[in-house]
Amino acid sequence: MISILRTRLRLGSQTIAYPDGPARFPERFRGRPALDAARCKAGCAECAAVCPTEAVGGAGTSDLSIDLGRCLFCGLCQEACPEGAIAFGRDYRLAARTREELVARGDVPLLAQALGAEMQRVFGRSLKLRQVSAAGCNGCEAELNATGNVQFDLGRFGVQFVASPRHADGVVVTGPVSENMLTGLRKTWEATPAPRLLIAVGACAISGGPFAGSPVCRDGAVGAIDGVPVDLFIPGCPPHPVTILDGLLRLLGRVQGNDLRLTGTGIVAAEPAR
């Protein structure tokens, strides 16, 4: 017992300060890319050629874009671009409510909008989620698990992953949705009482990711369950736990707009009061 207490003292509190204070990211962390299409040389497609998932659109034109739903945040396009038109920054706020909003252009982030007032009322204080890995590689699953550990502590916000779909308000899908897991996913969805949310986490669940085009997968959760739209997309391969936290909190309207920003050191700070 004494040794347990001694260890407790030595290791201290581990929970990150976010969202009230800074979340730290390493210098080389790749978050939202800033694109400067004005630098693109006509006919150049170096970035698109190296991209593993065909995420770069309009290469060599004034409409340069990166589909964050396909992007693995590997940074190869930035490395390949001779003009410096692509720069991955440390903005971890990547989630979006629609597939279209995931296509990044220029350098102004599109932040995920909150649910409507009624859904916020239902889920805002308490959101229980059931996770289904449909051929996820255990990368996204590991980061979802991490959101619940003492560091990221998702439970602080009343959000929790539960064992039974009957107790859940929504399903979080990871993976490209393999044929072999389609039935399992659909049955879990059917067992979740309405109103319910469908959340896609990771490039695989959004677009198939590295398994896009696989003859035995469905390119993710979009359209995997007949007539069920995805309510929130959280990009990344895998998304950082803080990106997941941020996406969920924005969906619930608990974090809004720009009241958290990135400083040059990659530290998130509250915007100074004007």
Place this chain on the structure above:
Amino acid sequence: MSSRILQVKNGEAVEARAVPRLSVDDLQGLVADVVTAGGRVAALYGREEAGELLVTAVLPNDREGTLGLLSAPVTKEWPSLAPECPAVQLFERELAEQYGVVPRGHPWPKPVRFEHRLGGAGPDAFGREGPRADIPGGYPFFAMEGEEVHEVAVGPVHAGIIEPGHFRFQCHGEHVFHLEIVLGYQHRGAEGMLVGGPTARTVSLLESVAGDTAVGNALCHARAMEGLAGVEVPPRAAALRAVALELERLANHVGDLGALATDIGFLPTASYCGALRADFLNALAEICGNRFGRGLVVPGGVRFDLPSDAAARLAGRMEEAFSRVEDAAGLFFDSPSSRNRVDGTGVVPKETAQALGLLGPAGRASGLQVDARKTHPFEPYSSATLPMVTLEAGDVHARARIRFDEARASAAFVVQVLRQLPEGPVRAPCPAPRPGRLAVSLVEGWRGELVHAVTTGADGRFARYKLKDPSFHNWMGLQLALRGEQISDFPLCNKSFNLSYCGYDL
């Protein structure tokens, strides 16, 4: 005998047609000889060439540090070697599923991962023809009968955030007679998608074969590619790759110690190890920007250098992080209440481990001397003093203890390598693979030995890319560990193996 087996080094490429071509009888005879003499089978896989199915065996000689290669053309069926050599049972089932080769007399002829045929036409060895409605679970389970015997079915969707798989227990009350595990839910067609490569997708896809082993698989791939191209990586790149591989091991071992503690409700170790695991993930992110080391290792070297002063600082932090792990995990090993749950639970005796060909910490916890870092090393492992940690008990405690001891050795290794990074570049150009070659690459990932056996066609493109995660062997170890145990000990046993679903399902 030796002229009938071609001996190569780990990662060395040879002309594909230089691999001796034997009859099925001779190939099976040699495989059986090697296994009877205490050897093992690293791979036994099919490949189509000119309309014919060629089965290649990879037989590692762990004492000499070589890999024996041999092959045989196989038609629709062949006699099963599994009754004699249980270690090949799953390879034969995989050949049945992928190429329709029926293993006559196989004691357990069941699908592996509900995969569509990779080669040949018509129904597969299980009479299935795609596209088909079969999904995992539509399966001839082993069943027991008796008035008081009952079945417990769990999965594919489990209670936590975890990959899908189906577990079927044959029980009498709490007592488990038999556990059968059916996988395949995670099958993404990885091997099929790799054919025709390398493409811009190849490395990311391999990093995603098992996302907790991204560095291991990227390294295994890079070494195969360097062999196929005939290039060496600069020493600094080799050192940084090894640091990343060991950080991956540390993150997973430490995280699993926490998870084991969670399963028995020992909260101090559970919460601290969960958080301390992040120190190792964050170290990977510091090197390459991604917590799982994705995007770091590429054919020819690494994409990110670590300046020597940053490396020295990282070494200091890793030293500090591991001393905290010593505290947090030490509590678990010292506590009588946790020892009570793990000692003697889920035993896999050495003979069983040997017969199944268990790999990695699971094999070493049962006394097997299997660690590719020692037996088939490449730089910097060949000149390092990394110990091979083995124990004899083969129980949950031994599998946990091995992780702890190995993590300690890895931490010391990481610190040492970071403090003495060789100077020079971190990347060399890696040209396209040479045509008509075969390279077999082995890397000791945190779960055990990864195998990539890569064959290029006449155009220099991948004609066959065979992948093997150690889980391919080890899932059977978990099934046998449960025999005679209490069903409530399943989570603990499962966590002590912590096998890969997607690494098995591909």
